[in-house]
Amino acid sequence: MDDDLIQRARTGDQHALEQLVRRYQDVAFRVALVITGDRDEAQDATQTAFIKAVQALGSFRTDAPFRPWLLRIVANEAKNRVRSRARHATGPLDERIVSLGPSPAELAERNERHRELLAAVRTLSLPDQQIITYRYFLDLSESEIASLLGCPRGTVKSRLSRATVRLREALVSGQGGIIDV
Amino acid sequence: MSSRWSDITRDDLELELAALGARLDWSPTPDLAESILATQAAPTPLPRARHRRHWLAAAALVLLIVGALLAGSATVRTSVADFLGIDGVRIEFGEPPAAPVETPNLGTPTSMQDFVRWLPFAPMQPAALDQPDALYLHVLENGDVLGLMAWPPDDALPQAAETGLGALLMQFEPPDDIYMMIKTVGTSTGSITETTVNGEPAWWIEVASNLTIFGEESIDSRSTANVLLWQQGDIGFRLESALSMDEALAIAESLEPVS
Numbered sequence A: 001m002d003d004d005l006i007q008r009a010r011t012g013d014q015h016a017l018e019q020l021v022r023r024y025q026d027v028a029f030r031v032a033l034v035i036t037g038d039r040d041e042a043q044d045a046t047q048t049a050f051i052k053a054v055q056a057l058g059s060f061r062t063d064a065p066f067r068p069w070l071l072r073i074v075a076n077e078a079k080n081r082v083r084s085r086a087r088h089a090t091g092p093l094d095e096r097i098v099s100l101g102p103s104p105a106e107l108a109e110r111n112e113r114h115r116e117l118l119a120a121v122r123t124l125s126l127p128d129q130q131i132i133t134y135r136y137f138l139d140l141s142e143s144e145i146a147s148l149l150g151c152p153r154g155t156v157k158s159r160l161s162r163a164t165v166r167l168r169e170a171l172v173s174g175q176g177g178i179i180d181v
Numbered sequence B: 001m002s003s004r005w006s007d008i009t010r011d012d013l014e015l016e017l018a019a020l021g022a023r024l025d026w027s028p029t030p031d032l033a034e035s036i037l038a039t040q041a042a043p044t045p046l047p048r049a050r051h052r053r054h055w056l057a058a059a060a061l062v063l064l065i066v067g068a069l070l071a072g073s074a075t076v077r078t079s080v081a082d083f084l085g086i087d088g089v090r091i092e093f094g095e096p097p098a099a100p101v102e103t104p105n106l107g108t109p110t111s112m113q114d115f116v117r118w119l120p121f122a123p124m125q126p127a128a129l130d131q132p133d134a135l136y137l138h139v140l141e142n143g144d145v146l147g148l149m150a151w152p153p154d155d156a157l158p159q160a161a162e163t164g165l166g167a168l169l170m171q172f173e174p175p176d177d178i179y180m181m182i183k184t185v186g187t188s189t190g191s192i193t194e195t196t197v198n199g200e201p202a203w204w205i206e207v208a209s210n211l212t213i214f215g216e217e218s219i220d221s222r223s224t225a226n227v228l229l230w231q232q233g234d235i236g237f238r239l240e241s242a243l244s245m246d247e248a249l250a251i252a253e254s255l256e257p258v259s
Helices: A001-012 A014-036 A040-056 A064-083 A106-125 A126-137 A142-149 A151-172 B010-023 B035-043 B074-081 B112-118 B245-252
Strands: A099-100 B024-025 B063-067 B089-092 B109-111 B125-126 B132-141 B145-151 B168-171 B179-183 B190-197 B200-207 B210-212 B219-224 B226-232 B235-241 B255-257
Touching: A001 A014, A001 A064, A001 A151, A014 A040, A014 A064, A014 A126, A014 B024, A014 B035, A040 A064, A040 B035, A064 A142, A099 A106, A106 A126, A106 A151, A106 B010, A126 A142, A126 A151, A126 B010, A126 B112, A142 A151, A151 B010, B010 B024, B109 B112, B112 B132, B112 B145, B125 B168, B190 B226, B190 B245, B226 B245, B235 B245
Parallel strands: B063 B179, B089 B179
Antiparallel strands: A099 B024, B063 B210, B109 B132, B125 B255, B132 B145, B145 B168, B168 B235, B190 B200, B200 B226, B210 B219, B226 B235
């Protein structure tokens, strides 16, 4: 499906380009949000990334998956914006960025578990929050995360493993996974 | 909170995380298609691509020692050619990088709050020294983050000519499959001495050396002062100074969690 859209977008087909953007703008924007913690910067980073991706479509290998390639560009744009400011605006899972959806009353137990779990993830270090978000909340594969981060897949596996260990410690202790500042 | 989670397995935790992920409401995505399509009418030129030199496909942090071990120090050369015992640390022999820059690029200045939040481990600081004068976060090419603490020179910390500082402490989480590499070339004098910090293997590097860091923005190469390299728990440490080995060891052995 992507191959056809990409081929058409390369020829200047605006409708194909629009479809490509709409197909990936959610996950792209959320990756940018996770990195920047700021809606405006995330929007700017995502828009710039799409523009660059469109301009680079001519060199994109159509036998390669499009999403990880795009998300790598988004991540780089988002990181550029983070580095240009002195302080990180907010955590990647701040309440302004994600919240728990509504739950039926009969699922109160599940809702409570998820509330605790989200609170515990929010106590982790920012890199741990990011990698857990990529894998479990944005459903990116380890290969996609490796491409996004520009590191080997083995590194992603080990970082995920450590992050989940620290998350479990935070849940069991009820005090957070890292030093409270 | 604790009793609900005390017996959870890793597999079940992953399932819970995935279920949580499916329920999350994200901040709404703005409609980007219109603005992106509008720019296609008046395309802007791509910025010039960064030139990335891949010294090694897997290396994110490289210590290069320019200057061979002492002539005739075959024993030392053999001992340090082995895997050093710090996760991901290896010594090899090779060519130095391009000429070092004058001013070290320590990374992005940061607050203690962000220093703690951005490092994926509980950072440490030496009780034997005062509070660091400055903190930095250095992002590597693969996105990993190094934390650096800097102290100015004073009566107890002579100035290191290479950094202009009294002491520079780097701390990092060594990943499984990228590594810190020490390379020696040339014929200048110096030594690499195996020692211990709190009973753990450590290396004292007192030889003309270069440090190269493959960051996201650039590849920085600079001369380094004396270096003590060790691992405590899962964290790697690198203390750079003009101190003697014993003085550096005393600082290293005083590490405690950041307060």
